[in-house]
Amino acid sequence: SGALLEGTQVKDVIIKPDAPSTLLLEKHADYIAAYGSKKDDYEYTLSEYLRMSGIYWGLTVMDLMGQLPRMNQQEIIDFIKACQHECGGISASIGHDPHLLYTLSAVQILCLYDSIDAIDVDKVVEYVKGLQQEDGSFAGDKWGEIDTRFSFCAVATLALLGKMDTINVDKAVEFVLSCMNFDGGFGCRPGSESHAGQIYCCTGFLSLTGQLHQLNADLLGWWLCERQLPSGGLNGRPEKLPDVCYSWWVLASLKIIGRIRWIDKDKLRKFILACQDEETGGFADRPGDMVDPFHTLFGVAGLSLLGDEQIKPVNPVLCMPEDVLQRIGLQPDLLS
Amino acid sequence: MAESEEEVDVLVQRVVKDIANAFKKNPSIDEIGVILCPEARYNRSPIVLVENKLGVESWCVKFLLPYVHNKLLLYRQRKHWLDREALVDITCTLLLLNPDFTTAWNVRKELLQCGVLNPEKDLYLGKLALTKFPKSPETWIHRRWVLQQVLNQVSTLDHNKNQQQAEAVQADAERNEQLSDRLARTLRQEMKVCSDAAGRYPSNYNAWSHRIWVLQHMARGNVKVLHDELSSMRVWVSMHVSDHSGFHYRQFLLKELIAEICKRPAHTSTSCSPQRGCSTVPEGSPCPHSCSHSNGEPSGQEAGGEEDSHADFTTVLQLFHQEMDLCSDLIQSFPGHETLWSHRRHVFYLWDQWVREHQHSCSRGSDCKLIHLTDPDPGVPEISSQSCAGQGHGVNGQKHASEPMEVDGLFLPDPHNSKRLKRGVLLPCPPTLPTELSFVSSVLGGCCNTEQRHFALAYRKWLDTVIGLQS
Numbered sequence: 047s048g049a050l051l052e053g054t055q056v057k058d059v060i061i062k063p064d065a066p067s068t069l070l071l072e073k074h075a076d077y078i079a080a081y082g083s084k085k086d087d088y089e090y091t092l093s094e095y096l097r098m099s100g101i102y103w104g105l106t107v108m109d110l111m112g113q114l115p116r117m118n119q120q121e122i123i124d125f126i127k128a129c130q131h132e133c134g135g136i137s138a139s140i141g142h143d144p145h146l147l148y149t150l151s152a153v154q155i156l157c158l159y160d161s162i163d164a165i166d167v168d169k170v171v172e173y174v175k176g177l178q179q180e181d182g183s184f185a186g187d188k189w190g191e192i193d194t195r196f197s198f199c200a201v202a203t204l205a206l207l208g209k210m211d212t213i214n215v216d217k218a219v220e221f222v223l224s225c226m227n228f229d230g231g232f233g234c235r236p237g238s239e240s241h242a243g244q245i246y247c248c249t250g251f252l253s254l255t256g257q258l259h260q261l262n263a264d265l266l267g268w269w270l271c272e273r274q275l276p277s278g279g280l281n282g283r284p285e286k287l288p289d290v291c292y293s294w295w296v297l298a299s300l301k302i303i304g305r306i307r308w309i310d311k312d313k314l315r316k317f318i319l320a321c322q323d324e325e326t327g328g329f330a331d332r333p334g335d336m337v338d339p340f341h342t343l344f345g346v347a348g349l350s351l352l353g354d355e356q357i358k359p360v361n362p363v364l365c366m367p368e369d370v371l372q373r374i375g376l377q378p379d380l381l382s
Numbered sequence: 383m384a385e386s387e388e389e390v391d392v393l394v395q396r397v398v399k400d401i402a403n404a405f406k407k408n409p410s411i412d413e414i415g416v417i418l419c420p421e422a423r424y425n426r427s428p429i430v431l432v433e434n435k436l437g438v439e440s441w442c443v444k445f446l447l448p449y450v451h452n453k454l455l456l457y458r459q460r461k462h463w464l465d466r467e468a469l470v471d472i473t474c475t476l477l478l479l480n481p482d483f484t485t486a487w488n489v490r491k492e493l494l495q496c497g498v499l500n501p502e503k504d505l506y507l508g509k510l511a512l513t514k515f516p517k518s519p520e521t522w523i524h525r526r527w528v529l530q531q532v533l534n535q536v537s538t539l540d541h542n543k544n545q546q547q548a549e550a551v552q553a554d555a556e557r558n559e560q561l562s563d564r565l566a567r568t569l570r571q572e573m574k575v576c577s578d579a580a581g582r583y584p585s586n587y588n589a590w591s592h593r594i595w596v597l598q599h600m601a602r603g604n605v606k607v608l609h610d611e612l613s614s615m616r617v618w619v620s621m622h623v624s625d626h627s628g629f630h631y632r633q634f635l636l637k638e639l640i641a642e643i644c645k646r647p648a649h650t651s652t653s654c655s656p657q658r659g660c661s662t663v664p665e666g667s668p669c670p671h672s673c674s675h676s677n678g679e680p681s682g683q684e685a686g687g688e689e690d691s692h693a694d695f696t697t698v699l700q701l702f703h704q705e706m707d708l709c710s711d712l713i714q715s716f717p718g719h720e721t722l723w724s725h726r727r728h729v730f731y732l733w734d735q736w737v738r739e740h741q742h743s744c745s746r747g748s749d750c751k752l753i754h755l756t757d758p759d760p761g762v763p764e765i766s767s768q769s770c771a772g773q774g775h776g777v778n779g780q781k782h783a784s785e786p787m788e789v790d791g792l793f794l795p796d797p798h799n800s801k802r803l804k805r806g807v808l809l810p811c812p813p814t815l816p817t818e819l820s821f822v823s824s825v826l827g828g829c830c831n832t833e834q835r836h837f838a839l840a841y842r843k844w845l846d847t848v849i850g851l852q853s
Binding site (some may be wrong): 058087088090091092095096137138140141142143145161186189191214228229233234235237238239241265272283284285286346 | 442443447448452455461480481482483484485486488492523526530585587590591594595596624625626627630634637671707719720721724727728731732735772778840848
């Protein structure tokens with residue numbers, strides 16, 4: 047069968063023989079350490095709306111590589127303090143509006159630094175609690191958008207703060223389960239298409255609330271495994287291109303439901319390694335593309351889940367180093 | 383080129399004004415974009431309006447964006463005052479360049495709440511932003527908020543109406559009509575915005591999940607809208623066989639339609655059948671005034687439950703049959719598409735569930751035979767969906783989805799059906815596990831496309847495990 051077969055519509059990448067095949071840890075640490083310092087006005091402006099998450103990505107990957115001390119702890123903690131609002135919620139950056147997404151990122155960062163008391167924790171808890179709706183779902187902020195991602199953000203924040211009992215967990219679970227689809231996956235709202243990112247949030251949510259038995263793990267595992275393409279990379283939905291971040295979301299979900307052995311780990315490892323930039327350091331979504339801190343975290347975290355011993359073990363539910371969670375005393379459930 | 387701070391200041395203020403003026407000059411701008419142009423040209427505004435397209439020359443974006451961005455943040459921190467008009471202009475420029483800047487949309491929400499902006503204006507701005515950034519999550523999120531405001535307005539007015547008495551009936555009727563028109567128009571416009579965004583970016587999750595939200599909130603239970611969507615999507619998916627989100631939307635429509643067919647009372651089904659075409663006004667909780675068809679009148683038709691079961695069964699069977707047919711055609715015409723095989727799984731699963739729920743004591747293998755019992759003359763051409771759906775909607779006021787239908791009633795020949803049969807009409811054979819397995823075999827036989835084989839085998843495995851193990 048030659049190259050002209052109709053099979054060419056398969057959406058995948060070809061990994062070149064000269065693609066990186068070893069982990070370039072030092073380069074990645076240098077890349078992240080330098081990232082914040084050279085701010086082009088325009089680029090910085092474009093992504094400021096998610097700054098807090100950007101900092102979480104950078105710090106977490108540094109911690110996983112054992113390089114956290116290279117980052118400016120005091121500056122970051124001061125920044126987070128300045129982002130907490132009267133309502134208790136935390137914003138992506140100074141002058142932006144508070145949101146659950148950035149509230150979770152901020153709490154994760156403070157856990158990495160063991161400095162949770164830098165902010166008003168009680169107010170954070172009040173903020174999260176106040177966003178729960180009657181049907182158990184969570185709004186992302188006071189304007190009311192509903193999404194299973196926000197259910198995850200809410201319980202992850204509260205779990206890290208040890209305050210899960212402040213919300214109606216049963217109702218919250220009921221809502222997330224109402225977003226489950228026939229393929230075992232989850233979408234953003236009831237009736238929405240299954241999506242690897244949403245599945246990660248929902249399995250993580252069920253882990254943190256002790257409800258993993260509600261999943262159809264075999265069916266979901268099946269769907270997740272079908273995300274692996276011939277290149278070894280994973281996509282987030284059928285007929286989408288493979289991507290390092292989806293590789294993390296799918297892999298972490300498989301780990302949570304105890305089905306990680308169902309995929310070809312060696313091929314996935316090869317794909318992730320091929321997404322490194324040998325010159326600049328960092329990982330891109332796919333081999334040859336531009337690198338960024340987001341894909342760098344998920345590349346390194348993915349390799350950690352695949353058992354790479356140069357990297358600290360990562361927790362699949364919270365995407366944080368296991369040693370940090372041990373210090374807090376948080377051990378989310380995993381299926382075996 | 384402008385470099386000093388004051389020069390940038392002057393330049394940017396001019397550009398923001400130019401953009402605002404372009405919208406005043408041409409209120410029907412329908413697309414935005416960046417014109418690749420690394421350097422400024424003398425005495426020319428970087429804002430270019432050609433017909434209905436608004437372009438910004440690329441050289442100025444790197445000055446423009448940080449400037450308006452910082453202006454708005456200073457305002458948000460109460461360090462810099464901006465009047466309402468300036469806020470409207472600045473957020474407009476900002477969001478056309480960077481539509482995921484959540485806080486800028488929030489500023490507009492506040493302007494909308496105090497009446498400076500109206501919903502239509504913001505829906506329009508969002509629509510434009512989506513022409514350049516069709517995925518932008520924050521733009522879709524803002525749209526849902528604006529639409530919710532429109533729905534709230536309508537239901538508030540409706541509530542007021544109920545409290546007033548007869549003296550204002552006439553005025554009410556007119557206002558109601560206006561509101562209904564407005565909702566119907568908004569619904570059509572949203573569908574168009576979703577289609578455009580879906581066309582600009584394949585498997586656009588945000589566009590398709592927004593479309594589902596719109597149906598759930600603005601057309602809940604509206605069978606006419608569901609039918610229209612299903613038929614217009616047929617052409618679209620046939621031209622986008624890799625678009626998993628588009629196919630998922632079809633699955634959603636199918637599921638909703640079936641749920642509606644099984645639960646609605648008799649006269650509603652009649653008035654909303656696709657042939658008659660009921661009002662295009664969305665029905666459902668946010669706009670109770672528009673539901674005059676679906677409740678209120680007493681149903682005098684107590685009898686005929688079995689007929690209805692049969693008629694509903696026929697309609698549902700037709701829907702599934704057509705969908706499986708479409709899917710088979712596409713799988714054979716476009717081999718090797720995972721999306722199509724995934725669609726097949728979902729549709730067959732829905733059908734299988736429906737059969738289980740509605741004829742639990744009937745053995746699966748005999749479905750086909752029972753249907754054929756009602757068909758004394760095999761070999762005649764199948765009826766079209768239209769004639770079937772048209773007759774199918776019966777006269778039952780009692781049935782609900784949760785009530786299992788009587789198994790025997792389902793398969794007894796009924797008067798409608800015999801009439802149809804006399805005209806040479808045949809019910810299609812429902813898909814079953816054996817027919818699906820034989821479809822797989824027919825695909826595998828003589829197939830040399832590796833991917834197609836792979837997906838066909840995966841489907842067979844899925845049938846064996848997921849469906850087979852349930853039986």
